[in-house]
Amino acid sequence: MSFAITAAVVSVGTAAYSISSSRKLAKKQDALGREEAAMEKDVTAERVRQIGREESMMREETVAATAASGVKIGSQSTLEVLAEQKAEFARERAITEKVGASRAAAALGNASLRSQTTKYQGYSAAASGLTNAFSLLHMRFG
C-alpha cells in the first residue's frame, strides 16, 4: 500500500474517531444538564413547601395575637392583615417557582450549548480530516 493510501486511511479513521468521541461527550453534557435541571426543580419545590409552612405559622400567630388583644377576628382590619399576608406569600411562592424554573431551564440550555460546541468541534476536525483524505486519494488515483 502506498504512503498516500495509508495516510488517507489514517485521516478517515481519525475523522470517524473525532465524530464518535465528540458525540459521546455531547450526550454526557446533555445528561449532566438534565440532572442539574431536575435538582433545581427539587430545590424549588422544597422552598415553595417551606414558604407554605411559614405562611400557615404566620397566619396562626396573627390570629392568636389578634384574639389576645381582644380584637374580633372577623373585624375588617384583621381580615385585611390576613389577606395581605396571603397575597404576600402567594407572590413569594410565584417568584420562587419562576426563579426555580428559570434556573432549571438555564441548566438545560447551558448543557445543550456545551453539547453543541463539543459536537461541532468534533465535526470540524472530521471535515478537515476527510478533506485531507480526499486530497491524498486524488493525488494517488486522480
Add this chain to the structure above:
Amino acid sequence: MKLPRYSSTALPRTEQVDPNLVAAAAQAKTQFVTESLTGLSEFAVQVYDAEQQTKQANAIAKTEADVAGFLASGEWEQEVTPEQKDFMGRTIRESRPMEEKKAEDWATIKKQTSGYLEGLTGRRRREAETALAGIYMKAEIEAQAKADKLRVRRAKNTTFDTVTMLQESGNFSAAREQIDTAAELGILSPAERKSALEQNREQEVLKPYYDAVATQNLSTIEQARAAILTDGSIADAEKRMTVYKQLLAEEDRLQSEEDDNPVFEQNYLKALPRAVDGSLSLDTLIANRDNLTESRFDTLTSIIRARSSNRSAGDFTNTAGEKYINDQIKNLLTWAYRDETVPYSEAVDQAKANILMNPNIGAADAMKALSDIDGYTKSIIDNPDWRQLLDVERASITGMTATGSFMAGDKDVEAEVYESLELGFYRAAMRQGDRFDADKWIAENRFKYRFDAISARAEKGGYNIVINEEATGIDLEKTKIEIINTFRRRTELEPSNDLYQDEEAALASIGREIKYLQKMLGMK
C-alpha cells in the same frame, strides 16, 4: 399590618443561559460550516486544476510530437510530391510542389493542435497557448530555414547541371560566367566558386581527350593517349593518369570489338563447307578460326549444332533461328525477373527492347520473339488455376473477396503482403518455367510473406514475436504472453507518457493484436 417579610434583595435570583456558551456554540458551528465548505472547495479546485494540468501537458506534448514529425519528415528532400496511383496503376492525384504540400501539412497541424486545447480554461489555457505559440514560432523558423537551405541546394544543383551542359557543349567561358553569377547571387560560396572554376578549367583542358573517346575511332584515341602524356596544360598528374587509363581502356575495348568483327564469322562459315569437301586446306580454315574470339566461336558452334539437329525438319534457318531467339528470350526474362527492383511491366519492356536492339536478331524474328513474350506472360497472368490459388491467398490475407479490388485507401500492410506474394509467385513462375509447381510454391512461401507483415506490426506495437523451437513459424502462445505483458506495462506508465493506455484501452489493444495474429496465421 404590613408584612415586609424580606427585602427585594433577599429574593432568589433567576439564572440566564451563559452568553459565553452561546458564543462558543455559535463559533463552533460557524467554524464547522466554514471548514467543510473551504475543504470541499479546495478539494474541488485541486481536482479541477490537476485535470487542467494534465490536459495542458498533453496538449503541449502532442504538439511537440506533431511538430517534430513534421520537421523530421523525409518529404522535405523531395522537390515535388510523387504522383499517387492506385493498385491498378491509375493516377488518383497529380504531382505538385512539395512546399505547397508542407504548407498544407503545417496548417493541418496547427488546426489539430488548437483542438488539443479544448476543455482548457483560464490560466492553464493561457499558459498552453503561450507555449504553443513558442513551439509554432520555433518550428516555423526551422521550417523556413530548412526550405531556404533546400532552395539553395536546388539552385546549386541547377547551376551545376547548367555548368555541366555548357562544359559538354564545349562552351567553357559560358560555364565560367554561370559559376560567377551563381557566386554573386550567393548560391555558391567563395570556396565552392573556386572549386567549380578549377573543375571547369580542368574540363576545358581534358575536353579534347574526352572528344577523342566520343569519336570511337581507334587511331584518334591512340593519338590522344599519346598526346596526353606530354600535354603541359594538365597540371594534375593524378588526373592525367586517370584520363590516360580511360583512353587506354577504350582503345582496348575498340581493339577487341574489331577482333570480334562479324565479317570474320562470315568468312569462317564460308570456309567451313569448302574445308569439308576438300576444296580448302585445313590450315586456311584454322587461320579463319583464329580470327574469331572465344565467345563468338562458342555461339557460332552452338548455332551450327542446332542447325544440324534440326536439319531433318527441313526448315534449316527458321528453326535454328527460333531456338536461338528462344534462348535469348529465356536469358532476358531470367535476367528481368532476377532483378527484384524492376517492376513486372518494366522488366518485360526491357526484355523486348534488348531483343529489338540485338544485332544478331533479324526484324521478322524479333517481332515473332516479342509476340512470343506477350503470349508467354499472358499465359502466366491468365492461368485460371493460378488465379484461383492467388485469390484464395488474397482472401486469407486481406479478407477481400476475389472480385474486390484494391483502392488507394486499402494500401495497408495486408495489401502489401499480398502484392509482394503475388509478385514473388509470378517471378518464380517465370524463372522455373515448366518446372514451376504453383501449389508447392504457395505452401513453401505462404508464411514467409505473412511473417514480414506480422513483424512490421509487432515492431509498430512494441512487442516481440517469438519463433517456435523448430524455427519454422511463430510460437503463438508465447507471442500472446509477450503481447499481454507489453500492453499491461503501458497501463503502469504515467498518463502523460505517449505510450500510456488505461486498462480498457490496453485490453482492447491486446484483443486486436491477438486477433490479427490468429488471422495472419490462418486461425479462427
